[in-house]
Amino acid sequence: MKTNAQGLGFKLIYDQAQTGPNAAAWQYIANNPDIKIISTLRSNLLDIVCSYAKAMQTKLWHSQKKTSSIDAVTISIAECQQWFERFSNVPAQIDQMKNSHSFLTIDYENITNDFADTMNSIFDFLALKPIECKPLLQKLARNTPRQEIANYAELENYFAGSQYQPVSYTHLRAHE
Numbered sequence: 001m002k003t004n005a006q007g008l009g010f011k012l013i014y015d016q017a018q019t020g021p022n023a024a025a026w027q028y029i030a031n032n033p034d035i036k037i038i039s040t041l042r043s044n045l046l047d048i049v050c051s052y053a054k055a056m057q058t059k060l061w062h063s064q065k066k067t068s069s070i071d072a073v074t075i076s077i078a079e080c081q082q083w084f085e086r087f088s089n090v091p092a093q094i095d096q097m098k099n100s101h102s103f104l105t106i107d108y109e110n111i112t113n114d115f116a117d118t119m120n121s122i123f124d125f126l127a128l129k130p131i132e133c134k135p136l137l138q139k140l141a142r143n144t145p146r147q148e149i150a151n152y153a154e155l156e157n158y159f160a161g162s163q164y165q166p167v168s169y170t171h172l173r174a175h176e
Helices: 024-031 046-058 078-089 092-097 107-115 115-125 152-159
Strands: 037-041 103-108
Touching: 024 103, 037 107, 046 078, 078 152, 092 152, 103 115, 107 115
Parallel strands: 037 103
Antiparallel strands: none
């Protein structure tokens, strides 16, 4: 099958491909400043931890269903702390690439709440002709962490006053 591909993309989490047979991936990207980088972020680390915990528990990394029947997860304080540290630590070489590469940062919530406009921003950034596309996958954790994490109150109390203190969702999810 022959295609007229205009671009190629892949997902690589910051701490992936740091060692082992794929360790050259980050160096390759760093050495090729013509590679454009799209970075996704979430303003609340607990959203990332919640999503990751659900994926680890269920061994599902995405869903094609509109609804989810996955039970709330329980996350130990130690595990939550470890994940907070993991997901807040951007390796220095990636930070340095912001000076040499074209970077587009997308808020994860924009992907889920306004897919069409987000994709148009991506097409524009990549200088590609936009095509109509719709999301094929659904989030596993579709509610607030308070609803998705069975021991949310315990985590909230433990991390209160720390750099990982959970944010209030009253203003973030008022539209839902």
